[in-house]
Amino acid sequence: MWWRAAGICTKVLCPSRPDRVTGPSETPHLPPSPRRPSPVSATDPTLLAEREHLLRARADLRAMREHTLSLNAQGGDHVSTEYLKAALYRRAKALEDDPSLPLFFGRIDRVEPGHGREETHESFHIGRRHVMDGNGDPMVVDWRADVSRAFYRATRNDPHGVVLRRRYGFAEGELTSYEDEHLLDTREADITSRILTEEIERPRVGPMRDIVATIQPEQDEVVRTSLERTVCVQGAPGTGKTAVGLHRAAYLLHTYRDRLARTGVLVIGPNQAFLHYIAQVLPTLGEVDVRQVTVAELVDGTGVPPRVTDTPQVAALKGDERMAEVIRRAVWSHVGEPAETLYVTRGTRRWRVPVHEVVEAIAVLRGRGDGYTTARSLLGQRLAHRILLRMEAAGEITDDRVQNAVARSRPVKAYVDELWPALDPVKLVLRLLSEPELLAVAAAGILDADEQARLLWSKPARGPKSAPWSPADAVLVDEAAAALERVPGVGHVVLDEAQDLSPMELRAVARRAGTGSLTVLGDIAQGTTPWATPSWPDALRHLGREDAHLEVLRKGYRVPAAVVDFAARLLPFIAPGIEPPEAVRSNPGRLDVVAADGDLLAAVADAAADVATRIGSIGVIAADDMADQAAAALTAAGVEHGRLADDARVTVVPATLAKGLEYDHVIVIEPARIVAAEPSGLRRLYVVLTRAASSLTVVHDDALPEPLTSREPLVHQGG
C-alpha cells in the first residue's frame, strides 16, 4: 500500500468521500440543504418561456450579424475603406454566436415606483453581449451595462429595485434550470445558489474561463471601478484577483470604448505559461484587441536580449529604486559646462552667443522636465533664436526659416554636440556597468563602494552585442531610454502578480500606464523574488499611484478548506498578518500526505496513476531541477502527460512557473527541495500548495519543512 501517511499528518482526509467533481446536474459534495432549489422539469412553463426568449434572442443576434455583413465598407480613400472593413469584420466576429453557451445567464426584474402614476415593471436578461430585436429593444443586456450592476449587487438588505433575480443552469447551450430569488419577499429564505456553487466547483479543464455569470459583489466593486481610479487588490490564493483584473479590463473597454480605443489596455503577467492560461478570457468577453505581455516582454524593445541571469543580490541591487537616480544622473552628467562663445557666420557677418546666455538657455531647458534628448533637440533652436535677436537688432530681416537654418548650421550643431551630446540608452547603461569612473560619478552618495563594485561587470563589455546583459539590465536600459525621451502610455494597465516586481520594474510598468490608471493585483504572501514588495503602499509609490484604492478580497474560490488549512501553516513564517482565504467551496477537498519510503519517484508515479483516475486537470509540481525526473517517472508509469502550454490533462510544472495557475488535483513532489531551491522557498511552497482546486497530494521522502509540521495532525471537520 503506497498510501502511507507522513509522521505528523496521519490522516488521509475525506477518505470516505469519493473525489468526484460535480457536473452541471449533480452536486454530491454539497451539504444537504433543504433550501436548495429542486431541479426543474423540462415542461416547466417558466423554463419553456425562457427557452423561447433564448431562441428569439439567437435569431436577433443572427440578424444583427447579417446586417453587419451586408454593410458596404466605403471610406473616402483606400486607407479609410480598409479601416472600415477591419472594423466591420471585428464587429461581425463579436456577433458570432457560441452554440455551447446560452446568450444570457441571468435576469433581473425591477419595479420602478410610479410616484403617483402606475409603477413600471422591467425585465432584463443579462449576458456576455448586447442583443437587440428589430425594434432596437434589448433582448439581452451586456453584463457591463449600468443596468446589469443590480444583478451582481442586489441583496435583500439593499435590493437595488430588483424584485426578482434569476440565474440559469445550462448544458450544451440550452437552458436546463433556473433559480429565483425574490428579494422583497421576507418569507423566502436565503438560498445556497446551486448554480453558483456548481460554477465554482466545476472541474478545471483547459485555460481559464470567464466568471461573468457569477461575479460576487465584492469582486464587482473592483470590476466596475471607474477608469480614473487605480485599484490595488490584495487577495489570498484563489480569491479571483486575476479573474477580477481581466473582467475589469473588459468592463473598462466597454464603458470607455472611445477613450480606450485610442490608447489601449495592456495586461502584464508573470510568464508565458500564465499568459497562455489566461489568454482566452478577454476574447470570450468580446475583447480581442488587448495586448498581454510578460514584464520581460515589456522591456524587450530595449534591444538587449538577456543572456545571463544575475545573482539574486546583484539583481536586487539593479532593481533597487536608487538605480533610477543613478541613471538619471548618468544621463544628465553628459551636459557640459559651456566654456566658449558660440560663433556663427552668415554671409559677411559673424554673430555670437556669449557663454552666460548659453548657460541660461541650458538651465531653462533642464528645468522644463523634458527628457534629455527632447531638451537637447531644443537647444539648437534656443541658440539660433539668440542669434536671430541680434540680427534683428542689427536691422536684418529674419523669419522662422532663418532661425531653422541657423539651428541646423554646422557651427551650432557642432557646439550642441560638444555641449550636449546625443546619447544612446544601451550604450549608456553598457558604460555604466563597465566604467567605474562613470558609475562613481553617477552613484556618488547613492550607492556605497561595495554596491558600485557589485554592479560592475567583471570584464568591461566591448560592445552591446557581446555584453552579458541580464533581465535586470534590460529594465535599466528601459529607465535610461525613458530619461532620454518619454514613452507614450496606454489608457489602462492590468498588472498581475505585482508583488514580485522590483521597484525598477514597477517604474517601467508605470511608464507604460503614462497618465492612465492601473489595476494592481497581488498577494504579499506569494512574493517569491528577492526584491518582492514588502507592502502595497511601497509598490504603489514606485508606480507613482500613492492615492490608489486598496481592496482586500477574502473569499477563496479555488482552494478547498482542507488544503487551505494545510498551506496556511506557512503563513506565520512567510507573511505574518496576512490572512488565508476563506474557502467558499462546499467540498472541503482532499489532502493526502505520502511518505515515499526511499523511492520518491516510484511514489510519485503511484500517486499520479491514482489521481489520474479522478475527474479534472492534474498538475504535478516539482522543484525546477526535478521536473524532468518527475516527467520520466510518469512516462515509466504509463501516465500520459504534457508540459506547460501543452494543454494536457496531466501537466508537469516546474515550481517557479506554477504561479497563477490551477489544477483540480495537484501532486507536490518533495516540498523540502522546493523550499531549499531559493531564498523565498517557503513562499514558493505556499504558492505551489495553493494551486489545488479539489485535492492535494504531497509526496515526500525528505522530512517535510518544519512549518508544515508545526501543528497537531490535521483532522478536517466535515470531511
Ligand SMILES: Nc1ncnc2c1ncn2[C@@H]1O[C@H](COP(=O)(O)OP(=O)(O)OP(=O)(O)O)[C@@H](O)[C@H]1O
Ligand atoms: N465569482 C466567481 N465565480 C466563479 N469562479 C470564480 C469566481 N471568482 C474566482 N473564481 C475562480 O476561482 C479561481 C481562482 O481565481 P483567480 O486565478 O483569479 O484567483 P487569484 O486570486 O488570481 O489566485 P492566485 O493568487 O493563486 O493566482 C479561478 O478558477 C476563477 O475562475
